[in-house]
Amino acid sequence: MKVGVLALQGDIREHLRALEECGVDPISVRRTTEIESIDALILPGGESTTIAHLAQVFDVFDLIAERISAGMPVYGSCAGMILLADRIIDAAKEQKTFGGLDITVRRNAFGRQVDSFESDLVVAGITPAPMRAVFIRAPWVEEVGAGVQVLASVKGSDGTSHPVAVRQNGILATSFHPELTGDNRIHRYFIEQVCAGSPAFK
Numbered sequence: 008m009k010v011g012v013l014a015l016q017g018d019i020r021e022h023l024r025a026l027e028e029c030g031v032d033p034i035s036v037r038r039t040t041e042i043e044s045i046d047a048l049i050l051p052g053g054e055s056t057t058i059a060h061l062a063q064v065f066d067v068f069d070l071i072a073e074r075i076s077a078g079m080p081v082y083g084s085c086a087g088m089i090l091l092a093d094r095i096i097d098a099a100k101e102q103k104t105f106g107g108l109d110i111t112v113r114r115n116a117f118g119r120q121v122d123s124f125e126s127d128l129v130v131a132g133i134t135p136a137p138m139r140a141v142f143i144r145a146p147w148v149e150e151v152g153a154g155v156q157v158l159a160s161v162k163g164s165d166g167t168s169h170p171v172a173v174r175q176n177g178i179l180a181t182s183f184h185p186e187l188t189g190d191n192r193i194h195r196y197f198i199e200q201v202c203a204g205s206p207a208f209k
């Protein structure tokens with residue numbers, strides 16, 4: 008199984024390292040031939056507007072969107088979650104996403120950079136013992152479609168709880184950055200459950 012990390016902007020190296028620690032030999036991808044060659048993809052944390060813009064510059068935006076809609080397993084952390092969302096609240100002007108995940112995401116929902124925080128989080132079916140979750144100018148999920156499973160939620164400054172980890176078939180997304188903590192349970196789940204369970208691997 009060939010797993011790519013989209014290498015346009017963001018914490019690419021951290022995702023590569025997490026995958027290596029899970030026994031996968033990942034590749035960085037940014038060109039058409041590279042993206043055509045992979046079986047699964049990770050969209051890193053970073054800046055969703057920059058990543059979307061660079062995907063257009065490298066002329067791979069439509070290819071990535073098509074591969075996701077054709078069922079390629081994909082995991083997005085933070086900016087990666089935004090890039091997977093079908094709908095965005097507080098989007099930048101003309102901000103585009105690859106889409107595929109039937110959620111509405113609120114960008115920078117937890118506040119600005121100074122409002123970044125950490126929390127101990129139980130992610131259903133993945134981390135029965137809580138994991139340290141790092142939120143950096145993170146989005147939260149405002150609405151989920153019928154086919155979307157909510158795996159974890161966190162209370163926002165509005166006093167209500169919002170999903171921060173979701174899965175819809177072959178698409179997994181977290182508002183936080185497991186790639187930054189050395190706790191590889193989310194990556195392992197993506198490889199062993201999401202990718203392995205996908206029709207593309209049968």
Ligand code: GLN
Nearest residue numbers: 052053054055085086144
């Ligand atoms: N706020 C960023 C965005 O909108 C995401 C931040 C992150 O990935 N840590 O893309």
